[in-house]
Every structure is written in C-alpha cells, then in structure tokens.
C-alpha cells in the first residue's frame with residue numbers, strides 16, 4: 001500500500017472548488033442585490049444571478065462526486081488486480097492437516113485471507129471460517145476466501 005489518501009489530483013479538486021466558489025459568489029450577489037430593491041424587474045435580474053450561482057454550485061458538487069466515484073473505481077480495480085496475484089488457498093502446512101484460517105477485526109463485516117490487502121496492517125484476529133460466519137461476517141469480495 002502506498003498510503004495515498006486520494007487519487008484525485010489537487011488540480012482537479014481546485015477546479016471543482018473554484019466552480020463552487022464562483023457559484024456561491026453569484027448566489028450571494030443575487031441575494032444581496034434583491035434584498036435592497038422592491039422593483040420586480042430588478043429582482044428578476046438578481047434572481048437570475050442567484051439561479052446561475054445555484055446551478056454552478058450543483059454542477060461543482062456533481063462533477064466532484066463523479067470524479068470521486070471514478071477514483072474509487074480505479075482504486076478498486078487496482079485492488080482486484082493485486083488480489084489476482086494472491087494464492088487461491090493458504091495451503092496445508094508441511095505434514096499437517098489442511099486448516100483454513102481467515103482473519104477479521106471485530107468491527108469488520110467481512111473476513112479475509114491473511115494475505116488480503118484489505119486486512120494488511122490491521123489488528124486482525126484469526127479464526128476458522130465457521131467462527132467468522134457464526135459472527136455474521138461475510139466473505140471478502142477481493143480475496144474470496
């Protein structure tokens with residue numbers, strides 16, 4: 001794991017933030033202009049400014065959400081690609097019986113193979129499959145124990 005917090009470049013985030021700030025400024029300007037007038041035609045211009053600002057804010061939020069979703073999809077594809085390199089089963093110890101041991105933390109909803117990247121570096125506890133499933137945990141979709 002590289003320890004990255006986000007795969008979205010800072011330049012991309014700044015673009016969304018700039019669009020959101022422009023929208024908020026237009027919205028504030030429209031509100032400020034319309035607050036000081038009682039003439040309906042003047043309020044219409046202000047209302048149009050505020051509406052344009054609202055649309056810009058909504059567009060910035062939507063684009064940021066889509067970019068974040070794409071970043072999550074790329075990260076998940078990377079994890080699945082890494083998991084495809086994992087051995088399919090831990091294999092029996094030399095001369096001993098084959099025992100499948102899987103790991104999870106008490107707060108996890110899924111159990112993993114010990115080599116799964118989603119369990120790496122976490123304070124996991126080893127147990128048999130039946131114990132994890134008895135605790136209500138499901139199989140990990142990445143390492144597929």
Ligand SMILES: [Zn+2]
Pocket residue numbers: 111112113116117118119140141142143144
């Ligand atoms: Zn896993």
